[in-house]
Amino acid sequence: xxxxxxxxxxxxxxxxxxxxxxxxxxxxxxxxxxxxxxxxxxxxxxxxxxxxxxxxxxxxxxxxxxxxxxxxxxxxxxxxxxxxxxxxxxxxxxxxxxxxxxxxxxxxxxxxxxxxxxxxxxxxxxxxxxxxxxxxxxxxxxxxxxxxxxxxxxxxxxxxxxxxxxxxxxxxxxxxxxxxxxxxxxxxxxxxxxxxxxxxxxxxxxxxxxxxxxxxxxxxxxxxxxxxxxxxxxxxxxxxxxxxxxxxxxxxxxxxxxxxxxxxxxxxxxxxxxxxxxxxxxxxxxxxxxxxxxxxxxxxx
Amino acid sequence: xxxxxxxxxxxxxxxxxxxxxxxxxxxxxxxxxxxxxxxxxxxxxxxxxxxxxxxxxxxxxxxxxxxxxxxxxxxxxxxxxxxxxxxxxxxxxxxxxxxxxxxxxxxxxxxxxxxxxxxxxxxxxxxxxxxxxxxxxxxxxxxxxxxxxxxxxxxxxxxxxxxxxxxxxxxxxxxxxxxxxxxxxxxxxxxxxxxxxxxxxxxxxxxxxxxxxxxxxxxxxxxxxxxxxxxxxxxxxxxxxxxxxxxxxxxxxxxxxxxxxxxxxxxxxxxxxxxxxxxxxxxxxxxxxxxxxxxxxxxxxxxxxxxxxxxxxxxxxxxxxxxxxxxxxxxxxxxxxxxxxxxxxxxxxxxxxxxxxxxxxxxxxxxxxxxxxxxxxxxxxxxxxxxxxxxxxxxxxxxxxxxxxxxxxxxxxxxxxxxxxxxxxxxxxxxxxxxxxxxxxxxxxxxxxxxxxxxxxxxxxxxxxxxxxxxxxxxx
Numbered sequence: 001x002x003x004x005x006x007x008x009x010x011x012x013x014x015x016x017x018x019x020x021x022x023x024x025x026x027x028x029x030x031x032x033x034x035x036x037x038x039x040x041x042x043x044x045x046x047x048x049x050x051x052x053x054x055x056x057x058x059x060x061x062x063x064x065x066x067x068x069x070x071x072x073x074x075x076x077x078x079x080x081x082x083x084x085x086x087x088x089x090x091x092x093x094x095x096x097x098x099x100x101x102x103x104x105x106x107x108x109x110x111x112x113x114x115x116x117x118x119x120x121x122x123x124x125x126x127x128x129x130x131x132x133x134x135x136x137x138x139x140x141x142x143x144x145x146x147x148x149x150x151x152x153x154x155x156x157x158x159x160x161x162x163x164x165x166x167x168x169x170x171x172x173x174x175x176x177x178x179x180x181x182x183x184x185x186x187x188x189x190x191x192x193x194x195x196x197x198x199x200x201x202x203x204x205x206x207x208x209x210x211x212x213x214x215x216x217x218x219x220x221x222x223x224x225x226x227x228x229x230x231x232x233x234x235x236x237x238x239x240x241x242x243x244x245x246x247x248x249x250x251x252x253x254x255x256x257x258x259x260x261x262x263x264x265x266x267x268x269x270x271x272x273x274x275x276x277x278x279x280x281x282x283x284x285x286x287x288x289x290x291x292x293x294x295x296x297x298x299x300x301x
Numbered sequence: 302x303x304x305x306x307x308x309x310x311x312x313x314x315x316x317x318x319x320x321x322x323x324x325x326x327x328x329x330x331x332x333x334x335x336x337x338x339x340x341x342x343x344x345x346x347x348x349x350x351x352x353x354x355x356x357x358x359x360x361x362x363x364x365x366x367x368x369x370x371x372x373x374x375x376x377x378x379x380x381x382x383x384x385x386x387x388x389x390x391x392x393x394x395x396x397x398x399x400x401x402x403x404x405x406x407x408x409x410x411x412x413x414x415x416x417x418x419x420x421x422x423x424x425x426x427x428x429x430x431x432x433x434x435x436x437x438x439x440x441x442x443x444x445x446x447x448x449x450x451x452x453x454x455x456x457x458x459x460x461x462x463x464x465x466x467x468x469x470x471x472x473x474x475x476x477x478x479x480x481x482x483x484x485x486x487x488x489x490x491x492x493x494x495x496x497x498x499x500x501x502x503x504x505x506x507x508x509x510x511x512x513x514x515x516x517x518x519x520x521x522x523x524x525x526x527x528x529x530x531x532x533x534x535x536x537x538x539x540x541x542x543x544x545x546x547x548x549x550x551x552x553x554x555x556x557x558x559x560x561x562x563x564x565x566x567x568x569x570x571x572x573x574x575x576x577x578x579x580x581x582x583x584x585x586x587x588x589x590x591x592x593x594x595x596x597x598x599x600x601x602x603x604x605x606x607x608x609x610x611x612x613x614x615x616x617x618x619x620x621x622x623x624x625x626x627x628x629x630x631x632x633x634x635x636x637x638x639x640x641x642x643x644x645x646x647x648x649x650x651x652x653x654x655x656x657x658x659x660x661x662x663x664x665x666x667x668x669x670x671x672x673x674x675x676x677x678x679x680x681x682x683x684x685x686x687x688x689x690x691x692x693x694x695x696x697x698x699x700x701x702x703x704x705x706x707x708x709x710x711x712x713x714x715x716x717x718x719x720x721x722x723x724x725x726x727x728x729x730x731x732x733x734x735x736x737x738x739x740x741x742x743x744x745x746x747x748x749x750x751x752x753x754x755x756x757x758x759x760x761x762x763x764x765x766x767x768x769x770x771x772x773x774x775x776x777x
Contacts (some may be wrong), residue, residue, distance in 0.1 A: 007342070007738025008335045010731055017727055042402050043716060046709030049407050050702040057418045057698060064422040071429050134432055135673060141666070143673025144432050144625075159674055163429050164682055296745040 015288045022284040026277035033274045038265040048262045055255045055262075061167070062252050069165050069245050072173045076238055078132040079175055083231040086127050086180075090224045093120045093198060097217050100205055107208065114206040121198040125152055128181050128195075138177030147177045152195020154182040165244045171237065175230045184226055191219040306355055307768055313363035314761030320347060321755035323366055328747045331739045339510030341371040341737040343502050371502040372737050378509055381729045382523055385516040386583035388726040391719035393588035397465065398596060398712040404457040405705045413607065414701050416450040419443050421685035427665050428678035432625060437660035444636065444652040451608045455647035458601045459558070465593040466556035469564070472586050473550045476518045483511050483531060484547035490529045491545075501529060515541075519550075520583040536580035539566045546570075558645065561594055596711060601647065603704040609646035610690045611697055612637040618684060622664025622677030630669045634662055 032038055042049045096113050099105070105113075128148040130137055139147035141159030149155055156177045162170040178184075182193045191197065197219040204212035324345045334340040346369070350362035405412060423436075423443035430436045486508055494501045508531055512523050515533065521541065524532040533542040541548050546569045553563045553576075564581065565574040578594075581587040616635040623632050636656055639649030656662045665681075666674035690700045 005735045005738075005740065006742075007734050007740045009738040010734035012336070013727075013734060014731055039407060041399070041712075042405060042407060042705055042709030043399070043712035046706040046713065049709055050706045053407060053414055053702065053705075054698070057414065060418050060422065064425050068425060068429055133430070135430070139673065141668070141671035141674035157671065159671065161673060161675060162679055163675070164425055164679065167686060170679060295741040297741055300745055300749070 011291070015291065018284050019281075019288060022277070022281040026274075026281045029270065029273045029277045032265045033270045036265055036267070036270075037263045039263050052259055052262050055259045059252065059255050059259075062248050062255075065165055065248055066245070068163050069241060069248070072163055072165060072171065072241055073238065075132050075135075075137065075173045076234055076241070078130065079137050079173075080231060080234050080238075082127050082130045082137065083175070083180070083227055083234070086124050087224060087227050087231065089120045089124050089127070090220060090227065093117055093201060094217065094220055094224070097201055097205075097213065097220065101210075101213060101217070110205045110208055114202045117198060117202040117205065121152075121195060121202065124198065125150070125195055128152075128177065137174060138181065140174065140177060148181055148195065152181070152193060152199065154178055154193065165241060166248065169244055171241065171244075173237075175234065179226055180230050187222060191222055194223045197223050306360070307765060307772065309360070309362075310768070311762060311765040314758050314765055316363050316365065317758035317761065318755060320345075320364055320366055321751040321758055323369075324751040325748060325755070327369055328744045328751065332741065332744050335739040335741060335744075339506050339513070340739070341373045341502070341506050341509075342739045343369055343371050345369055369502065371506065373505075374733070374736050377729065377733050377736065379523070381726075381733060382512060382516050382521075384722065384726045384729055385513050386520060386587075388719075388722045389517040389585050390583045390588045391715060391722045393585045394591060395712070395715040395719040397461065397588065397592040398708070398715050401458065401461055401592075401596060401600060402708055402712045404454060404461075405708065411446075411450055411453070413447070413450045413454055413604070414698060416443070416447040417611075417685065417697055417701070420447045421682065424678060424681045424685075427663065428675040428682055431665035431675045431678055432672040434660050437625075437663045440663050441652055441656060441660060445657075448637065448651045451604060451647050451650045455601065455604050455608075455645070458597050458604065459648070462561075462593050462597045462601070463556055465589045465597070466562060469586055469589045469593070470552060472518050472589070473552060473564070476515060476586070477549050479511055479515050479518075480533070480541055480547040480549070483508065483515070483533060483542045484545050486511065487530050487542070488545040494529060505529060516584060518584045519586045520581060535566060536577040536582075537566075537575065539575060539577060540568070541566075543569075556593075558648070561598070564590070596708070600704065600708065601645070603700070604647035605645045606690070607647075607697065607700055607704075608650045609640050610700075611684075612640040612646065612650055614684055614689050615681065616640070618677060618680045619664050621667070623666040623669045623671070623674075624659075624661045624664050625666070625672045626661040628659065628661045628664075629666075629672065632664060632669075634664060636663070 031040065039045055039049055039052060096116060100110055100113055125148050128138055129146040135143040136145065136147055136156070137143075139145065139156030141161070142156045143161075145155065147154060147156035154177060158176055158178060159174075160172045160176070161174045162172050164170050180194065183189075183191060192200065197216055200212060200216040201220065203209075204216055324347075327343050327345050331342050346367045347364045348367040350365050352359045352361050354360075409415075420440075420443040423440045426436050427440050486504060490501050490504050490508070493504065508529075512521070512531065512533065515521055516523075520536045522534045524534070526532070530544055531542060532540070532544075535541040535548075535550075539548065548569050549567045551565050551567065551574070553565055553574075554560055556562050563576050563578045564586070566577050567574055578590060581590045616637055619636040620633050623629055624634070628634075634655055635653050637650055638653040639651050640646050642649075665676075665678035666672070667676035668674055684697075686696055686698075688694055688696050688699070690697065695703065
């Protein structure tokens, strides 16, 4: 069989092609090495690119969910603290009332106690109008106006504020102020609203009326009960939020690891590839410089 | 022995001298064209002349040049003609797709996808604090940024369509010039080769080269008849060149958003035009048409679908909501404008001017006069991850992901095809060069060979001359 005929163009073209191939190769590896990533264009790996983009978006979202959770937790804490203060104040009112229930006190004493109850009443009203940031926490959706009127009427609505703490998890953060400060449905017509109960307590002491006092004390118990229930429900919510928060931390780590695996080039392999590509290019160039010059003409003298 | 045969020797010598001169001439031609693209080396075919009988013996009559032929493999040539169309198509398409792909590069942080995510988080903040003006301004700014991302991607894709169109224009101009040249060359070949079999080598090379150049641009089939006349058939079997006649390609209208200009072929000089836009599959023009009408167009439509689908659904939720402050009692405001033409959604989507003018117009509340109500905001949040597009089968980001992964796969596929086709094409070119290319070693050897022949031939003449002298001296 005849050997391949090597013409000038063949020799030059194939040499240039070879150098071109070696350069393209070296360039690709160089790019991977300098960027440290294997996915630089969508077409490098469309499926992984989409995964990377999804993970990146999920990470951005997690940042937002964390912010939201932080906000939700603080809102809950503020509500909890406020409810605790209310409960403490009510406990104090009850203690005072129990003392006054016995007959050992006279009217001036009772009037003094009544004055203290009045103070407690004002305090609880103020607590009912507590805010977190610019939000009134007990007003339902009516967050921009005080939910309790000066005489203790509930002006808020039944709005439940849900915020998103995870992809599929909207959670309520507010306590319905109506259950605390107004009469809950199951006690409808059996007692007045909370502030009115304190008012009755005050009135029954200021102008001593034993029956009215006992009724007010009884109502106060019920009111305290609803406050306690509301506070307890917050504890459960806080735990649930903590769960979500923990889950987010875990998936954040997982997503970051995933993306590293998908995007990052194996540095050891890349370094070796780079070395190999470099020497391949050098050899090609060296060989080419030797190959391309001589022809028979150079030896005809 | 007669004087006639002496003259015969002289004749043989001079003919041989002429032959070697011609051979060196051809070698010189070869050497000077060693690097001319498309050149096929030529060789001198010598043959023995028919012998003549003198008396009892038959004498050879020396050698003559039978032909000067180009070394050419027509099978290889037609393979190259076919492959050059594929190679240019895949190469151009791959480069064009890489440009398109660049618009959606995962390293960019201003893509529709990133901006969708940022916008969704701005809406989440709105849900947390609907009563805060700063949060509302943030929603508006992120809405603007998202709109701009839509506009920018749309503009990028449109620009590639415009550029492709412009490029088709230029390629058609140069294609038409080449068609004219081929037709002229046909005429030239016909004149020069009237009766002759050889002698048009260089013109044939030129024909081959031009045909290849046409194949770089467009789908063709090439036929050559016995008179070396080339017939070129284009897309849809249209006649591009026949004999000394050529057709012209032209583009109808200019490219615009509404109109993708069509590509027409005339029938020679007749004012009859055939639309071949759909029939173009190869060459640079085929690739550019595919880029413009399939890939870029599909992306543009996807961007529009996404912008319109998202904008409209966002609006319909937003319109049910109430704002705050002076707009706490009013609903029915769209958030995005520019979705319903004129023009396309991707190009025109923007945050509605009423919203931009007044952050209180951002609507988060389901009921009037409730500043803390975030029910509508939460519904808006859900829009970002509920399946809401294409008959509620895919999410917004899912749609985007599908769009770019399709683009990525197309690009990767085109790159592979371009690489494969380049390998085949390079191989064929190398084979052609190996077969038809000039080798300087060979030409150097030929020069030596024919120089020796030239010397020897002149020796025949001087010898014959001396013999004549001797014969003439006899008579004295």
